Amino acid sequence: MASLKCTKCGASVEFDTGDKFVKCSYCSSQIFIDRSxxxxxxxxxxxxxxxxxxxxxxxxxxxxxxxxxxxxxxxxxxxxxxxxxxxxxxxxxxxxxxxxxxxxxxxxxxxxxxxxxxxxxxxxxxxxxxxxxxxxxxxxxxxxxxxxxxxxxxxxxxxxxxxxxxxxxxxxxxxxxxxxxxxxxxxxxGEFPGRSSGAYMAVAGIGFVAFLVEGLLAIGSPVVAGVLMAATIAAVFIAANYVARRM
Ligand SMILES: [Zn+2]
Structure with a gap:
């Protein structure tokens, strides 16, 4: 048995050296015991x-x-x-x-x-x-x-x-x-069910490549390129909307 002073009422409290916790028998405070x-x-x-x-x-x-x-x-x-x-x-x-x-x-x-x-x-x-x-x-x-x-x-x-x-x-x-x-x-x-960002990235990537090609095309034939760009914007919008609803 060893003893310590209750941190609340100052009474001497006895405990076994293996104990981690002891209750003061005078004021009922719970006291924990540690090497520190x-x-x-x-x-x-x-x-x-x-x-x-x-x-x-x-x-x-x-x-x-x-x-x-x-x-x-x-x-x-x-x-x-x-x-x-x-x-x-x-x-x-x-x-x-x-x-x-x-x-x-x-x-x-x-x-x-x-x-x-x-x-x-x-x-x-x-x-x-x-x-x-x-x-x-x-x-x-x-x-x-x-x-x-x-x-x-x-x-x-x-x-x-x-x-x-x-x-x-x-x-x-x-x-x-x-x-x-x-x-x-x-x-x-910790781990939780997440939203797949892969589908969004695919839509953005395809849209980017299409704009790049249309941009080059615009140097020679601006009207055709303009129509294609409008179509690309619509396609990207529809695809992103689909991804947001279904994935
Ligand atoms: Zn006490």
């Missing part, structure tokens, strides 16, 4: 409910780089409310305070390496904190390796439960996942 010392647990409240987040997803899916009609055709297979653990580091870098956020849980989900923690909304995570039915993802990454890599000197570090919505969806028999920050509504996505 002890710190607080915080959590951010969910600012978005399931309906909000499905709406955010549909708007994202309707974006111009997404596959045609993805907003209507994506079939949502699950929407999960989760608390994902991140480390929050406050560092003194050449006299200025900088904040760094790094994942405290191992994950393959997109975006969890670039979360932004709004400092003002942090709530102390203790027995009284309402997790609002969210699944708690356990921290399984040590803090120490991050500390040695970050610039500047340590001012403060904490573990923060970050609220996310994980949306699984299927499009054309393939499964995809996005993560939505429940504090900002920011959407994080």
């Amino acid at each position: 010392g002890a710190g607080f647990y915080y959590a951010l409240p969910f600012a978005m409910n399931e309906n909000d987040v499905v709406g955010v997803f549909r708007r994202w899916a309707g974006g111009s780089t997404r596959a045609k009609d993805l907003d209507k055709l994506a079939q949502i297979s699950s929407v999960k409310k989760q608390y994902f653990p991140v480390y929050l580091f406050k560092r003194d870098v050449n006299g200025a305070e900088q904040v760094f956020v790094e994942p405290a849980g191992s994950t393959t989900l997109p975006g969890l390496h670039s979360l932004k923690v709004p400092g003002g909304d942090l709530k102390v995570f203790d027995d009284k904190f309402d997790t609002a039915g969210a699944e708690m993802i356990k921290p399984d990454i040590e803090m120490a390796p991050y500390l040695s890599k970050l610039p500047g000197t340590a001012k403060e570090q904490a573990l923060v439960y970050f609220p996310i919505w994980k949306i699984d969806y299927v499009f054309e028999q393939k499964a995809y996942v996005v993560v939505v920050s429940a504090t900002s509504g920011e959407v994080f996505s």
Whole structure:
């Protein structure tokens, strides 16, 4: 057994050396233990409910780089409310305070390496904190390796439960996942069904070559070239329209 001082009430708290987390028996604060010392647990409240987040997803899916009609055709297979653990580091870098956020849980989900923690909304995570039915993802990454890599000197570090919505969806028999920050509504996505730009490039390329040839022709016979150019413009317009509708 070893002991540390509770960061909130100052009471002496005993823990096993293998423990990563301990609860103060006097004030019930959760304290995490690391080779670098002890710190607080915080959590951010969910600012978005399931309906909000499905709406955010549909708007994202309707974006111009997404596959045609993805907003209507994506079939949502699950929407999960989760608390994902991140480390929050406050560092003194050449006299200025900088904040760094790094994942405290191992994950393959997109975006969890670039979360932004709004400092003002942090709530102390203790027995009284309402997790609002969210699944708690356990921290399984040590803090120490991050500390040695970050610039500047340590001012403060904490573990923060970050609220996310994980949306699984299927499009054309393939499964995809996005993560939505429940504090900002920011959407994080890895691979997603994209719109093919190849067809547009082909239309533009053929149109360009036709104009080049017609331009040369215009030196000898401007009237014929003019008619052909008008026909090319119409053809490019129709082809681009077709691509936009069907592809
Ligand atoms: Zn305490």
